[in-house]
Amino acid sequence: MTTVPADLLAAGAAADSAVTSPFGSTLRRAGRVLRRDPLACLGLLLVVLLVAAAVLGPWIAPYPDQGRGVADVSSRVQAPSAGHWLGTDQLGRDVLSRIIFGARGALLVPLLVVGLAVLVGVPLGAVAGYRGGRLDELLMRVTDVFLAFPPLLLAMVAVAVLGPSLLNAGLALAVAWWPWYARLVRGVAQSLRDRPFVEAARAMGVSQPRILSRHVIRNAVTPVMVQATVDLGTVILAAGALAFLGLGAQPPAPDWGLMVSEGRVSTMTAWWISTFPGLAIFLAVLGFNLFGDLLRDVLDPRDAR
Amino acid sequence: MRFVVRRILSACGVVLTLTFVTFLLARVVPSNPAAVYIGPRARPEQIARVRAQLGLDDPLLVQYLTYLRDTVTGDWGTSIGTKRPVLDEILSRLPATLELIAVAMTVAVLVGVALGVLAARHPGGLLDGTVRILSIGGVSMPAFWLGLLLQIVFVGKLGVLPATGRLDRTLEYTQPLREVTGFHLLDALLTLNAAALSSAASHLVLPALTLAAYPAGLMARMTRATMREALEQDYVLAARASGLREGFIVWRLALRNAIPPTLTVLGLTVAYALTGTFFVEVVFNWPGIGLFATQALLNVDYPSIMGITLLAAIGYLMVNLVVDVVHARLDPRVRLT
Numbered sequence: 001m002t003t004v005p006a007d008l009l010a011a012g013a014a015a016d017s018a019v020t021s022p023f024g025s026t027l028r029r030a031g032r033v034l035r036r037d038p039l040a041c042l043g044l045l046l047v048v049l050l051v052a053a054a055v056l057g058p059w060i061a062p063y064p065d066q067g068r069g070v071a072d073v074s075s076r077v078q079a080p081s082a083g084h085w086l087g088t089d090q091l092g093r094d095v096l097s098r099i100i101f102g103a104r105g106a107l108l109v110p111l112l113v114v115g116l117a118v119l120v121g122v123p124l125g126a127v128a129g130y131r132g133g134r135l136d137e138l139l140m141r142v143t144d145v146f147l148a149f150p151p152l153l154l155a156m157v158a159v160a161v162l163g164p165s166l167l168n169a170g171l172a173l174a175v176a177w178w179p180w181y182a183r184l185v186r187g188v189a190q191s192l193r194d195r196p197f198v199e200a201a202r203a204m205g206v207s208q209p210r211i212l213s214r215h216v217i218r219n220a221v222t223p224v225m226v227q228a229t230v231d232l233g234t235v236i237l238a239a240g241a242l243a244f245l246g247l248g249a250q251p252p253a254p255d256w257g258l259m260v261s262e263g264r265v266s267t268m269t270a271w272w273i274s275t276f277p278g279l280a281i282f283l284a285v286l287g288f289n290l291f292g293d294l295l296r297d298v299l300d301p302r303d304a305r
Numbered sequence: 306m307r308f309v310v311r312r313i314l315s316a317c318g319v320v321l322t323l324t325f326v327t328f329l330l331a332r333v334v335p336s337n338p339a340a341v342y343i344g345p346r347a348r349p350e351q352i353a354r355v356r357a358q359l360g361l362d363d364p365l366l367v368q369y370l371t372y373l374r375d376t377v378t379g380d381w382g383t384s385i386g387t388k389r390p391v392l393d394e395i396l397s398r399l400p401a402t403l404e405l406i407a408v409a410m411t412v413a414v415l416v417g418v419a420l421g422v423l424a425a426r427h428p429g430g431l432l433d434g435t436v437r438i439l440s441i442g443g444v445s446m447p448a449f450w451l452g453l454l455l456q457i458v459f460v461g462k463l464g465v466l467p468a469t470g471r472l473d474r475t476l477e478y479t480q481p482l483r484e485v486t487g488f489h490l491l492d493a494l495l496t497l498n499a500a501a502l503s504s505a506a507s508h509l510v511l512p513a514l515t516l517a518a519y520p521a522g523l524m525a526r527m528t529r530a531t532m533r534e535a536l537e538q539d540y541v542l543a544a545r546a547s548g549l550r551e552g553f554i555v556w557r558l559a560l561r562n563a564i565p566p567t568l569t570v571l572g573l574t575v576a577y578a579l580t581g582t583f584f585v586e587v588v589f590n591w592p593g594i595g596l597f598a599t600q601a602l603l604n605v606d607y608p609s610i611m612g613i614t615l616l617a618a619i620g621y622l623m624v625n626l627v628v629d630v631v632h633a634r635l636d637p638r639v640r641l642t
Contacts (some may be wrong), residue, residue, distance in 0.1 A: 039437070039438070145319055148618050148622055149323075149614075149618055150576040150577065150617065153617055159602075161331075167516045200396050228357065231336040233445065237445075241448075241584055244447075244587075245603070246603055247602060261449075269455050271457045271461070274450070274453055275457070286441065293441075
């Protein structure tokens with residue numbers, strides 16, 4: 001066994017500790033940011049509310065059956081009141097219950113989309129950026145084609161071809177989203193390739209998959225996490241837009257975008273039917289945007305405002 | 306110059322690849338394109354006839370080359386929905402959409418840059434906080450919902466603005482607008498038609514505001530960040546020390562250096578506007594490409610979908626090309642990479 005020069009070891013250790021800052025200090029920093037910035041608190045609160053509604057939906061909704069889509073013709077199109085806080089829709093269903101039931105889809109679709117995009121984009125970007133050369137060139141040209149479309153348009157066309165459904169909308173959005181992660185991680189990988197600690201790892205004979213996972217991808221975790229959080233919001237927006245056009249979830253699903261579209265015919269007479277589901281989308285997206293800012297401030301203090 | 310040529314060549318490559326993708330989507334993904342073409346209750350012999358007519362029995366490569374030739378020569382197929390040539394449909398609706406996007410983007414850039422600069426001058430102040438809330442609210446707002454809200458308030462409750470369309474219906478009988486360019490504002494000015502001008506402008510207010518919200522928010526965020534950086538530079542300190550007026554320093558010196566990075570965001574926001582206009586046009590019944598596109602998407606009108614996709618992609622590439630070239634002119638460092 002060859003002995004490893006001490007400074008190389010030190011470089012490796014320093015790199016490791018730079019990547020994994022102790023959990024406690026991260027929490028402390030989060031506390032500091034939250035105390036200083038009320039908007040960050042709002043973001044955290046909105047995300048917690050969304051998750052709570054998604055998990056506890058059937059137990060906290062005032063009219064669980066109507067949340068699932070059962071009509072109640074005796075109470076059609078009622079304005080907000082003590083019995084129905086946010087009013088009822090054209091089929092007499094409680095709007096609040098429908099919104100609470102919609103939280104699950106609103107959270108799962110973006111998780112699926114961003115999850116798939118990260119799973120595909122991150123390894124591809126890491127390998128391409130680290131290895132460079134022809135592989136890198138090929139990947140960049142492929143992403144060029146994807147990025148030449150506005151992502152939502154790409155998703156719309158894909159859904160129209162595949163047939164409108166919630167699952168297809170999710171898959172279509174994932175297809176449109178992965179190149180952004182590939183590009184992001186490629187940039188990180190490229191900047192790391194010639195850094196001393198990576199060179200040291202190479203010199204010590206560490207295998208390429210191990211360098212990629214231990215050093216390259218580990219260092220890309222922070223930017224990817226920040227991007228993914230903001231993207232969760234963006235995907236909620238995109239999925240809502242698809243559903244609004246009729247290219248996402250289909251009736252009687254309690255989907256927020258679909259509910260806005262269903263209420264559209266009577267906006268002038270019964271404003272609450274489309275206003276509140278739209279507000280839910282807005283608040284969820286706002287929550288993830290603010291939460292993304294919070295994450296960036298906490299995980300990457302260099303960038304702090 | 307070499308930079309521009311290189312960018313144009315690579316954009317052409319991307320467009321060529323795109324034609325292949327749209328071709329695949331329309332001809333290969335659906336199991337029986339001919340049946341889609343005629344409708345759900347087609348008889349087998351009809352399908353066979355259409356297959357021959359569309360050249361679907363030829364090898365794929367031949368089909369693709371035919372498609373390319375037709376696209377270049379202006380034959381973009383016939384819309385299944387309206388039975389008119391796709392290119393005619395698109396061109397006749399293009400001015401409405403471009404007018405909406407142009408007005409919205411102008412509003413977005415002016416408002417966004419102004420807010421960003423004001424926020425950057427007093428970081429941490431009340432104005433800065435307000436701008437931050439506005440900008441993050443703007444980028445979180447679903448366009449289709451904002452449009453409905455504006456309709457509820459300004460049409461339903463206040464009754465001060467029209468809800469849908471581009472012009473008042475009654476105008477046709479009193480002072481009809483003569484079409485010159487298809488851009489109503491421009492046409493009204495050219496033909497000195499004051500009634501049409503005010504009608505067209507009032508119809509534009511709500512859709513343009515709806516479409517501008519997201520780009521304005523993004524521009525404000527970006528301008529604030531780049532302006533703060535610019536205001537901390539030594540040349541600003543030197544300018545202040547030599548007694549130049551603060552307004553001149555902020556709006557002329559610093560802003561000029563803060564603009565190039567914001568330009569790249571402008572490219573992104575135009576991409577947003579290209580799809581955002583779909584929803585705005587649906588909500589406001591605006592007779593542009595977006596309204597046509599959503600109908601085509603819902604009816605699985607392949608020729609129209611292919612045409613619109615190609616057009617949108619070309620438009621998007623052109624915008625990014627222009628942004629890159631302007632960026633390179635303003636900031637010579639870009640040309641080297």
